[in-house]
Structure formats: structure tokens, C-alpha cells
Amino acid sequence: MAASLLWQTSVPDDLVLPDVDATKGLDKSVLDDAEDFETFLRWSFVASQLAALAVLAVYARRGARFARESAAGRIGTGMLLGMIGLALVWLSQLPFELLELWWQRRHELWNAGYLDWFLESWISLGAEFLFVCFWLLITMALAAVLPKTWWVAAVPVFVGLALLFAFVYPYLVESHPAPPDVRRDALVFAQRQHTGPVKVGVEDWSDFTSVPNAYATGLGPSRRIFLWDTLLDGRFSRREVRVVLAHELGHHSRHHIWKSVAWYALVLLPLLGGVAWLTARRGGLYAPTAVPLALLALVAGSLLLQPLDNAVSRRFEAEADWTALETTRDPAAARALFRDFTREALEDPTPPGWAYEALATHPSIEERIAMATAWERRNARGRR
Amino acid sequence: MAEHPVRISVDDDLRRSRLTVLFRLVLAIPHILWWNIWSFFALFVAIAVWVVTLVRGTPPAGLYTLQASYVRYSTHFFAYVVLAANPWPMFTGRPGYPVDLDFDPPQRQRRLAVAFRLVLAIPALVLAVCFTGGGALTYGGGTLLVVAFFAWFASLVRGEMPSGFRDLQAYGLRYLAQLFAYLFVLTERYPDVDPAATPAAGREHPVWLAMDENLRRSRLTVFFRLLLSLPHIVWLLLWTIVAIPTAFVTWLAALIIGRTPRALHRFLAAWIRYSTHLYAYLTLAANPFPGFTGAAGSYPLDPVFPAPERQHRLVTGFRIFLAIPALAVNGAVGLLVIVSALLGWFVALALGRMPASLRNAQAYALRYSAQVSAYVFLLTDRYPYSGAIRIPSRS
Numbered sequence: 001m002a003a004s005l006l007w008q009t010s011v012p013d014d015l016v017l018p019d020v021d022a023t024k025g026l027d028k029s030v031l032d033d034a035e036d037f038e039t040f041l042r043w044s045f046v047a048s049q050l051a052a053l054a055v056l057a058v059y060a061r062r063g064a065r066f067a068r069e070s071a072a073g074r075i076g077t078g079m080l081l082g083m084i085g086l087a088l089v090w091l092s093q094l095p096f097e098l099l100e101l102w103w104q105r106r107h108e109l110w111n112a113g114y115l116d117w118f119l120e121s122w123i124s125l126g127a128e129f130l131f132v133c134f135w136l137l138i139t140m141a142l143a144a145v146l147p148k149t150w151w152v153a154a155v156p157v158f159v160g161l162a163l164l165f166a167f168v169y170p171y172l173v174e175s176h177p178a179p180p181d182v183r184r185d186a187l188v189f190a191q192r193q194h195t196g197p198v199k200v201g202v203e204d205w206s207d208f209t210s211v212p213n214a215y216a217t218g219l220g221p222s223r224r225i226f227l228w229d230t231l232l233d234g235r236f237s238r239r240e241v242r243v244v245l246a247h248e249l250g251h252h253s254r255h256h257i258w259k260s261v262a263w264y265a266l267v268l269l270p271l272l273g274g275v276a277w278l279t280a281r282r283g284g285l286y287a288p289t290a291v292p293l294a295l296l297a298l299v300a301g302s303l304l305l306q307p308l309d310n311a312v313s314r315r316f317e318a319e320a321d322w323t324a325l326e327t328t329r330d331p332a333a334a335r336a337l338f339r340d341f342t343r344e345a346l347e348d349p350t351p352p353g354w355a356y357e358a359l360a361t362h363p364s365i366e367e368r369i370a371m372a373t374a375w376e377r378r379n380a381r382g383r384r
Numbered sequence: 385m386a387e388h389p390v391r392i393s394v395d396d397d398l399r400r401s402r403l404t405v406l407f408r409l410v411l412a413i414p415h416i417l418w419w420n421i422w423s424f425f426a427l428f429v430a431i432a433v434w435v436v437t438l439v440r441g442t443p444p445a446g447l448y449t450l451q452a453s454y455v456r457y458s459t460h461f462f463a464y465v466v467l468a469a470n471p472w473p474m475f476t477g478r479p480g481y482p483v484d485l486d487f488d489p490p491q492r493q494r495r496l497a498v499a500f501r502l503v504l505a506i507p508a509l510v511l512a513v514c515f516t517g518g519g520a521l522t523y524g525g526g527t528l529l530v531v532a533f534f535a536w537f538a539s540l541v542r543g544e545m546p547s548g549f550r551d552l553q554a555y556g557l558r559y560l561a562q563l564f565a566y567l568f569v570l571t572e573r574y575p576d577v578d579p580a581a582t583p584a585a586g587r588e589h590p591v592w593l594a595m596d597e598n599l600r601r602s603r604l605t606v607f608f609r610l611l612l613s614l615p616h617i618v619w620l621l622l623w624t625i626v627a628i629p630t631a632f633v634t635w636l637a638a639l640i641i642g643r644t645p646r647a648l649h650r651f652l653a654a655w656i657r658y659s660t661h662l663y664a665y666l667t668l669a670a671n672p673f674p675g676f677t678g679a680a681g682s683y684p685l686d687p688v689f690p691a692p693e694r695q696h697r698l699v700t701g702f703r704i705f706l707a708i709p710a711l712a713v714n715g716a717v718g719l720l721v722i723v724s725a726l727l728g729w730f731v732a733l734a735l736g737r738m739p740a741s742l743r744n745a746q747a748y749a750l751r752y753s754a755q756v757s758a759y760v761f762l763l764t765d766r767y768p769y770s771g772a773i774r775i776p777s778r779s
Contacts, residue, residue, distance in 0.1 A: 075676075076675050080612065087608045129614050130615060133615040
């Protein structure tokens, strides 16, 4: 029932997306480039996931031997095994990430050097280590008190932490204030969407990439919209930026971050239940030697649940698109923006079905253009 | 393993003439001039020795003796300047100085090791920075300079060199002498940074380090050692936030009742023990992932602290000021742990084991660090002993 409630959006149920030509106005070379670009990344992703699963499967069988490298107690040893598991996955992903970086550099979407990328990856791994240690601290401590039902108790703890992180995250982002016209637009759009004012910041990414991006984050007083400076470098018109702004604001006005956390809670319950069930033979998560298997279960479970996650994400994005159309009332700008995503970020306007289900967190460019057209026709009918 | 062909001997009664200490640098001027001239010629002789050894496989006896005299003289001169010895040295590098060198007769050397001597010497030269200073890592100089600075004041006041300082200087001088001998192709034995080979008073101290001999290292955890230490670093930071005010309370209590309260003593001991475990893990001085509680006896490198005992209130009152020299020396000695870790990382990754000499140097530095922390944080009022001594093995 909770899932059904969360699935509801403000996009009209009777909205039928018309057939549109998403390639209109785009050169064939751009379309070919976009298809090539995304095809490579898709298969690289599939291969990297298979490699990660293979590594974790071997680690699940043999990883317990690393317990001898620990003089820490039960939880400390679990942390070590968790970190080693992530380290092995990181090593297995390096070739793929390197290939993807090369591919993005080749298409001039990524400017940073290989050393920068490696350092960034290394630092991210450190953050992952801290995260997994914290995760294991909670789960293994709960497993000592509630050996069989720790996973039920863990859900509210992790949901609380997710809310805390969502609240704190905007304060951790390095940004500078958006230009005055963008801030003015944000104020006007907030009124139109019947939500409080939301601060808009700009992140400097142009030294690393030319890909445009924006996102909404934060809860309550920490609500923020961050635009990458690649969106404001003149390649996108003022009207297109307004669509982006209205879209991101739509995430806030439609409470998508709260709803995402709620979805997270719904997904976490069976995921952790599965981990508890699988690791029970090895003494459950009370035993540090069960950690390698728990890692495998978590990663495999997350992969299995990814289509559902993506479907939810696409649903939210579609609602944000719709809200943006209602706010800006500028479907032409929306269509131009989505076509520019193909031109500037090499987004494939019509991805294959399997890739769409398995990987896409946003509606396809074709769907987004179709929604803009549908909104236009619907409102034209209304005016008549 | 056979003894190193270049050995140091220390026959020094620690007494220092206040007058010569006061003017030590001025008195050393003739030696500074002479040492520079001799160094200039020694460089050319070294090239000649290198060529002959490359051809014959053995250094020529005459040049060997000449270069050995130069290395010995350098040691005498340095020892005089850094207060490791009292008498004004001779200019000839003849044996007989209180801090002296013994050389084995010239021996055959592998030509390949001779040919690439300068390249092979790079790690040893990097380690030498810990003693000599120089480079970005040593803000205030290496151990020789830092110890000499504080020893100058101590010797002026007491007319005696603190034994720990003298022994630490001897450690540095021995290493430099062996490095010179290696660079000048007098021996193919690599300079030995193991502190055990240095003669030292080895005074008893209530804070000591128990150590397991195991040198095996897991290559995977070595590769990721810095990142694997992150949760511990975070935990140590959190613990330190509590430990610093606790230390202040302990200080007040020790001032009033004349000893540290048992519970606070236990808390601070666990904190220092934990930080030592973490540093040992982070710097590859030990292999296993440490626990988070600083439990006694839980780690291969484990500092041992005395039970709470009566402490002089005056020493307690001025503890932080009295600790300044030890803290400065600890900073310089600490570099030895870091540089050994950097070098040891490559070796451990390649061989799956840590070289004993590097590990022992680290153990020495960690032992001294634990003694300094114990002194600063009131676990003992015994001053840290900086002499480089062999750490007794638990096994």
C-alpha cells in the first residue's frame, strides 16, 4: 500500500504521450555519436558489474581467511573484511573505469587527466571504507543484541541516517551563489509551485567536464538546488535554464527527497532480510566471517532491485518535468533543452528497452519531448 | 647476520666542559674548514675507488684506508659539533676518539652493486634525512640538529650530556658513517638503520614496548593500508577530543593528590596505547588490523605503562614546559617512522614482509613516542629516554 501511495504523481493519469520525432533538428552525426557513446558505456557497465559480482563471489568463499590479518575484536574484524571486499571490487572496476574515462575524453565530455581521476577514485574509496565501517558497526552491534531480527531494527536506523545525510549534504557541497537572474527565477517559480524559497548554488565543474547537470538536494531549511557551471556557460539559453530550474524545484515541491527516503525504507527491508537469511548459515552478521557473503548479497540484491529503483526515479523525473512545464509554460524551451542534452552530453534519445529498464534513471529524451508536446496539446485544448 | 663492517664505539662519560659547550660552534670553525677541504678531495678519491673496485672487485687498500680515515674524521667532527663527545677532535681521523669507528679490512664486492651504487643508495639517502634534516619533511632539522640544540642548553646547565640524547646522536652518527662508507664504495653492506647496533646506555624506563618478531605482511592490506586506517583515524580523533580535557583534569588531580587517579590513568593509558597500535599499523610496523579499545596485550607492538605512582608535584606543575625538548625530539624521531613506512611499503608489497631493520627503527621511534606521551599525559614522571636500544621481543 505504501508503495502504491508513493507511486502516485501529479502527472495526469490520462496523459497519453504522442509519437514524436526526437531526432528532429539533430544532425545524423550527432545521433550516431550519441548512440556509439552510450552503447559503449552500457556494455562497459554490464561487464563491470559482472566482474564485481565474480570478485565478490570468490571473496564470499575465501574472504574469511583475511580475518587472520586482524587483531581487532568481532566488529573490528568485520570492518576489515568489509573494507577488503570493497578494495577488491575497486580493483576489479579500475580497468572499466579507465576505459570509460578514455571513452569520455575521446568524446570531449571529460577534461580531467588520468591522475586526477585516480586520486578522485582513491578518495572515493576512502569514503566508501568509512561508510561500510559505519554500516557494519550498526548491523553487527544490532546482531549481537537481536541475532535473528537485527535487520528489522536496522531499517529505522538506516532510514534515520539517510534523512540526516539528506539534510546535511547541501552544507558539504562547495558552491557559489547563482547569478541574480537565476535566483530571481527561482523565487518566482517557488511561488508558482507553492513552496518556500529554495537557495540556488553553482558548482564549478567546467575544469573537469563539459556535461551539463543540475540536482535538488536537502530537506526543510537545507533545501538547495545546485547547477553545474557547465549549464551556464552560454551553450544553453536562458529559457532552457529556466526549465532546468523549474524541474529541480519540482523535486522539492513534490517532496521527492522525502519520498526517495521512503522508497529506500521499503527496499531496505527485503534487502537486509535477504542478507540476514543468506548469512544465517555462517552465524549471521554477528560473525565477522559472514561479512564477505553479506557484501555479495548486498551488491547482488542491489543489482536485482536496480530496475525498480530506476523505475521510481524515472517516475519522479517525469513528475518534475511535468511540474516544470506547468511552471514555465514553455514546452518549446523544454524540447530544445532535451535535444541539447543529446547534442552536448551525447544522450541517446531512444535507448534500447533493456538498457532503459536496467540503467535509465530519467525518462528517455524521446519521452521527455513527447511529454512537452502532450502538455502543449492538452493546454491548447484547454484554451480552446 | 654478520656484523656490519663499519661499527661505532662510544667511550664517553657524558661529562661536558661548559666553556667548550658554550663556544662549541666557534671552536669547530677550523674543523669546518678542514672537513670541507677534505670532503672535496674525498669526492675525487671516491670516484677513483669506484673505478678500481669496478675493475678489480675489491677496493684498493691504500685508498680504502684514506677514505676510512675521512669517514672516521667526519664522525669525530660531527660528534664534536652535535655534543655527542667532549674533546676537540684530531684532524687526521685516527682512531681513539670517544665516539669512534671500526672498519673491517676491504672485502670483495659484487660489481653490479658497485656499478649502480648511487642508485642503490637512494633509499638510504632518504632515510638519512631523518638524522641530518633537510628536505621538505624536516621543518626543524633532523635528530642530530634538534638534539644538539637542546643538548647545548642541558650541557651548559648540568655540565653533562643527557645519556638519551648522547645515545640518539650516536645512532645517527653510526648510520651516517655507514652511509658514507657505502657511497664511497668501502663496503657493499647497506647502511643499517636498526637501532640495536648502536651502543647505548639503555636505561630502564617504566614505559616500554613489547614486540612480536613477526615480519610477515599481507600485500593486499599493505597496498590499502592508508585507507584501511581511516576508520581508526576518525575514531582516534574522536577519542582525542575527550582525552585532552581528561588530561587537564588528570593534571589538576595530580597536582592536588600527588598522583594520577586510577580511572583517569587507565583511560589515558588506553588512549596512548591505542594511538601507538594505530601508528604501528598505519606505518607497517605491525601487520594486523588493530582493535578500537587500546586493550593491553592485544597488539604485536604494545606499549606497557606503569601503575599509577606518586609524582613530584613540581614536575607535574611544569610538565608541559619540561616536555618541550622531548616533544621536539619526538617530532624529529617521528620522521623515522614515516620515512621507514614509505620505504617499507614498496618492500612489503614486493616481498610480503617488512625488513627487520626498518621495523626495528620504527619500534624504537614508537617506543620513544609512547614514553613522551606517557610523560606529557602524566602516566609517569620519568623523563623519556631517547637512546636507540633494541626493543625486547615478546616471543
